[in-house]
Amino acid sequence: MTKTETAHLVADVFNTDFNHNLNYSTLGREILNTAEQHAEKRDFGLTQIRKSNQSWVLSRLTIEMNRMPHVFETYSIDTWIENIYRMFTNRNFCIKVSNSTDDSDPEVVGYARSVWALIDNDSRQPLDLTSLYGQTFEKWLYPENPCPIDGHSRIRPLSSYSSEVKYAIRYNDIDCNGHVNSVKYLEHICNLFNLEFYKQHRLKRIELAYVAESYFGDTLHFFMTEIEPLRYQIEIAKSSTADETPTTVVRSFVTFA
Amino acid sequence: MTKTETAHLVADVFNTDFNHNLNYSTLGREILNTAEQHAEKRDFGLTQIRKSNQSWVLSRLTIEMNRMPHVFETYSIDTWIENIYRMFTNRNFCIKVSNSTDDSDPEVVGYARSVWALIDNDSRQPLDLTSLYGQTFEKWLYPENPCPIDGHSRIRPLSSYSSEVKYAIRYNDIDCNGHVNSVKYLEHICNLFNLEFYKQHRLKRIELAYVAESYFGDTLHFFMTEIEPLRYQIEIAKSSTADETPTTVVRSFVTFA
Numbered sequence: 308m309t310k311t312e313t314a315h316l317v318a319d320v321f322n323t324d325f326n327h328n329l330n331y332s333t334l335g336r337e338i339l340n341t342a343e344q345h346a347e348k349r350d351f352g353l354t355q356i357r358k359s360n361q362s363w364v365l366s367r368l369t370i371e372m373n374r375m376p377h378v379f380e381t382y383s384i385d386t387w388i389e390n391i392y393r394m395f396t397n398r399n400f401c402i403k404v405s406n407s408t409d410d411s412d413p414e415v416v417g418y419a420r421s422v423w424a425l426i427d428n429d430s431r432q433p434l435d436l437t438s439l440y441g442q443t444f445e446k447w448l449y450p451e452n453p454c455p456i457d458g459h460s461r462i463r464p465l466s467s468y469s470s471e472v473k474y475a476i477r478y479n480d481i482d483c484n485g486h487v488n489s490v491k492y493l494e495h496i497c498n499l500f501n502l503e504f505y506k507q508h509r510l511k512r513i514e515l516a517y518v519a520e521s522y523f524g525d526t527l528h529f530f531m532t533e534i535e536p537l538r539y540q541i542e543i544a545k546s547s548t549a550d551e552t553p554t555t556v557v558r559s560f561v562t563f564a
Numbered sequence: 565m566t567k568t569e570t571a572h573l574v575a576d577v578f579n580t581d582f583n584h585n586l587n588y589s590t591l592g593r594e595i596l597n598t599a600e601q602h603a604e605k606r607d608f609g610l611t612q613i614r615k616s617n618q619s620w621v622l623s624r625l626t627i628e629m630n631r632m633p634h635v636f637e638t639y640s641i642d643t644w645i646e647n648i649y650r651m652f653t654n655r656n657f658c659i660k661v662s663n664s665t666d667d668s669d670p671e672v673v674g675y676a677r678s679v680w681a682l683i684d685n686d687s688r689q690p691l692d693l694t695s696l697y698g699q700t701f702e703k704w705l706y707p708e709n710p711c712p713i714d715g716h717s718r719i720r721p722l723s724s725y726s727s728e729v730k731y732a733i734r735y736n737d738i739d740c741n742g743h744v745n746s747v748k749y750l751e752h753i754c755n756l757f758n759l760e761f762y763k764q765h766r767l768k769r770i771e772l773a774y775v776a777e778s779y780f781g782d783t784l785h786f787f788m789t790e791i792e793p794l795r796y797q798i799e800i801a802k803s804s805t806a807d808e809t810p811t812t813v814v815r816s817f818v819t820f821a
Contacts, residue, residue: 320600321596324739327740330736339578478758479751481581482578482580483635501735502735502780
């Protein structure tokens, strides 16, 4: 088995936006699916870790695209593990569009980086990956495979933000882990910008730092500030009652071109 | 080429709900994708009709499921054309879960029915399918293939409803046709029920009658009444200003078991 797992996909009509480009939430979902397939086939996927009462937790996700696949284009996602540390592991992705039927000369259209921890479902504490998976992971590590986009930015909370949007969590936000799905935050962040804005600007890079979980019944608060031209810092916080001070769930940067 | 087109799919982790069942919005999207693939391969798909400045418009969609595919299960969607009339065509679907690796004895888990019209993009008027596609369609018609679920109900508007939920249309609701995607209405209807309700009841049948289009900038109003135990009538209306009387976009019945 190779170090890299590849998913082959099509940008179908109902996953593309008004510009006929694949939407970020579908891409995000397929990125996580490809990661899961890579892990599953190498014996540390959900099926296996559930038996040990463990879960993979996504800590960071950064996606940077030169362009999105257009409607009807076939594209692929490669994923590989860059490295393993005691408490986390880095996994990278390369997104390519096929420009010929034999896929001989694919066009690299973007990359993604992610950081994961493995937690015990009862204690919710991260487990030592080097002792649990050190031997297993070793043969899959592929640090020499290039992922040329910048690493995850450090996202320091701001003392104040220029806008706030509230959103009550709904049924479809909750995934089979019982919390708001990682990709749903990305989708809601994309929804903070209006259609006129998207007609003029392309979402080039999105960075997400997952701090805590949120659940059905919580209200999400999206605090946003444009920190540089076309670069936005967004903090998602949750509250379970109207008078509760919201606590941070996700910190994010989004950069448009 | 066969009269039936089949899509092979997996209920992946990030498309399943808190109950580990495939969610209805993903199923709806895949149903429409399978329809598009069927049409595309038989020369009346989007690629072809766009050249004539035409669009397929979904008029009715009814999905009835005995059970949903569970996470990691492989499932398939068959689609075929039941019949063609002057102004519309009926297309049916059968959803099966594979219970063995060779797929020798699949379990039928549900069916769907749909009604489509072909419109001219400028006049927005339906075109005569019998003159445009009569010969072409003839060989694909498969009325003898059973679709044992009840036909689309007639949905008469109620004079009043017991609840109203408002929703401002967002970027991700808009598809490459520039209007709110058909499946997004289904997703928003699913979101009208809370997690406690879904813990006790299973969404068995959903019927959608598409009356008009809605756009970015519109607010959707979801009016709902429980007309029989576990059977709900939902009318979605749109308004573009706060004082405008909402006009109907979608009428729907949802039935839980």
